[in-house]
Amino acid sequence: MSDSHPTTIDPRAALVELGNQLLDDGLVVRTWGNFSARTGPKTLLMSPTGRAYPTMQECDLAELMPDGTWNGPYQPSGEHHMHEIALRLRPDLDCVVHTHQSYASALSLGAADYDLTPDQADALGQPVLPIAAYGLPGTKKLHSNVEQTLKTTGANVVLLRSHGTIIVAQDPDDARRLGNALEQVSAEIYDRLVPGGRAPIVTTKRVAASRRIGANIHYFDAEDAPIVPDTVSRERHERCYAERKDVNAVVSCEDPDVGTFYGRTLRPYLDDFAQLVGTRANTSPKHNVILLKDEALCLGPDPVEAGYVKHVLVKNARSARVAVNSGSHPIVPWECLVMNVVYKLKYSKEAGR
Numbered sequence: 001m002s003d004s005h006p007t008t009i010d011p012r013a014a015l016v017e018l019g020n021q022l023l024d025d026g027l028v029v030r031t032w033g034n035f036s037a038r039t040g041p042k043t044l045l046m047s048p049t050g051r052a053y054p055t056m057q058e059c060d061l062a063e064l065m066p067d068g069t070w071n072g073p074y075q076p077s078g079e080h081h082m083h084e085i086a087l088r089l090r091p092d093l094d095c096v097v098h099t100h101q102s103y104a105s106a107l108s109l110g111a112a113d114y115d116l117t118p119d120q121a122d123a124l125g126q127p128v129l130p131i132a133a134y135g136l137p138g139t140k141k142l143h144s145n146v147e148q149t150l151k152t153t154g155a156n157v158v159l160l161r162s163h164g165t166i167i168v169a170q171d172p173d174d175a176r177r178l179g180n181a182l183e184q185v186s187a188e189i190y191d192r193l194v195p196g197g198r199a200p201i202v203t204t205k206r207v208a209a210s211r212r213i214g215a216n217i218h219y220f221d222a223e224d225a226p227i228v229p230d231t232v233s234r235e236r237h238e239r240c241y242a243e244r245k246d247v248n249a250v251v252s253c254e255d256p257d258v259g260t261f262y263g264r265t266l267r268p269y270l271d272d273f274a275q276l277v278g279t280r281a282n283t284s285p286k287h288n289v290i291l292l293k294d295e296a297l298c299l300g301p302d303p304v305e306a307g308y309v310k311h312v313l314v315k316n317a318r319s320a321r322v323a324v325n326s327g328s329h330p331i332v333p334w335e336c337l338v339m340n341v342v343y344k345l346k347y348s349k350e351a352g353r
Contacts, residue, residue, distance in 0.1 A: 011037045011045055012058035018097070018172040019053035027101045027179045028053070029311055032272060033164070034077035037172065038087050038094040042066035046083060048074030078138035085147045086168045090156065093168050097175040100164040100272060103186035106318035107131075107193075108159040109269055111326035114189055123181040126155045129189075134161040136335060137271055157182055162319070162331055163271055194321045199256035205295055207233035211303060212241050212248045236292065240299055243285045249306040253296040257317040263293045266316065267330035269323050273316035274336035275343035276309050289313050 015037050022028045022035070031053065036046045046062045051074055062076035064084065070076050077083075083096040107114065107129070114129040121127045132149040135142030146166060149158050156168040157178055165182060169175035191197030207229045208222040217237060219229040229237070240250050265282040266289070268274035281289035281296075288309050290297040298313060300306030323329070 010058075011039055012061055014172045015045055015047065015061060016056055016058055018095075018176060019047060019056055021172075021176050022097070022099065022179065023053045025176065025180055027099045027176075027183065029100075030308055033097070033099045034079050034083070035097045035172075035175070036064075036080070036083040036087070036095070039063070044083065044087060046070075046076040046080050048072065049077050050074075079143075081140075081143045082146050082166060085143055086150060086166060089147070089150050090168045093156065093170055095169045095171050095175045097167045097169065097179060098160075098164060099167070099179055100270075100315075101179065101183050101186075102315045102318065103190050104159060104165045104182050105163070105270055105315055106322050107186045107189055108161045108163065108165075109319045109323040109326060109328045110159075110193070111328065113153070116185065120185045120188065123185060124157050124178065126153075126157060128153065128155065129157065129159060129182075129185070130155050131159045131161050132166075134163070134331075136339070137163065162269060190318065190322070193325050194318075196256075201255055203254055205233065205252050205254060206230060207237070207252060209249065209251045209303065209306070210237045211250075217241060236297065240285050240290070240297060244299060246301060247285075247299045249300050249303040251298045251300075251303070251306040251310050253298055253310045253313055255296075255314045255317065257321060258291075258296050258313055260321060261291055261317060262296070263291060266291060266320060268316060268336045269319035269328070269330050270312065270316050271331065271339055273312045274331055274339045276312050276340075277316075278340045279333045279336045281313070 015035060018035055031050055034047045036044045038044050044064050046064055048060055048062050051060055060074055062070045062072035064070050064076060064080060079098055086096045108131055110131060113131055116127055116129055130149050130153040133145040135145050158166050167175055167178050169178050203222055206221060206227060207219050209220045211218050219227050221227045237250050240247055265280055267280050277289050278287040281287050281291055283291060288299045298306050298309040300309050
């Protein structure tokens with residue numbers, strides 16, 4: 001731990017608590033994102049890959065050693081090189097958080113770095129919010145782009161194009177504060193960039209979700225209470241189950257940002273959308289999002305997974321709206337395909353562990 005920030009809190013306990021705080025704050029969902037803390041001049045503790053935050057224990061954390069090895073029951077996050085780079089470049093800081101938070105992720109599709117207002121600059125401790133160039137998750141290209149941005153801008157809060165954020169902070173409490181401040185600042189910038197800004201969600205559909213249990217399909221309202229479906233909803237949901245034998249849950253989405261793309265094709269602007277949905281979403285149930293004329297349907301093997309699909313759909317729609325404004329492009333199809341295949345073969349089996 002650097003001398004400028006001594007602490008009496010056990011770093012393992014602080015990191016486990018941070019994971020749950022980020023989850024409660026909505027800065028991460030599922031096992032997405034990762035965090036670390038410096039424990040010595042060249043050592044750090046790291047959240048493990050695919051480990052659910054609510055059940056994570058102190059002994060689950062991976063300790064990274066100077067020779068590149070690690071100790072612990074689980075492999076460290078695949079983004080550990082990014083954390084090592086950040087702590088090396090910021091020797092006066094001791095904690096790194098990587099999030100996929102919604103509005104900040106959307107802003108990563110901007111045309112250029114964002115100049116901040118005085119209040120925003122005070123909240124983040126920097127006058128500019130920079131964007132690191134894109135690289136596939138866990139790759140040397142991504143880590144090199146992060147390193148270059150940290151070096152050239154001097155910023156400790158950085159957007160990662162089509163990916164998320166990285167925050168370098170004094171300690172876990174400071175990292176949490178900066179993450180929440182960043183989301184507030186990002187929402188303010190979003191309101192300025194996107195026509196209409198943030199709009200309230202107005203739910204009009206009686207059927208909010210359905211589940212296939214055995215040979216039967218059960219329908220639920222927004223409070224998860226059983227309901228009798230209207231004819232249109234029944235036909236739409238039954239089509240999903242008929243054409244996708246791997247789908248056992250369907251969730252409706254009426255978010256206003258998603259509504260911009262009803263009946264159209266929405267391509268991946270964020271890598272987690274590519275992972276869960278595929279190369280595109282349109283009116284076909286081939287992929288895990290169906291964009292109908294007045295709602296989107298999110299498909300999954302179970303209600304939890306379908307809910308995650310809805311979460312990344314909303315983020316991707318916001319990112320697409322920023323991209324339309326800035327002239328940014330979606331992720332190229334072959335990279336989307338690679339991420340989708342890797343997710344199906346590896347990550348989805350680890351998640352929730």
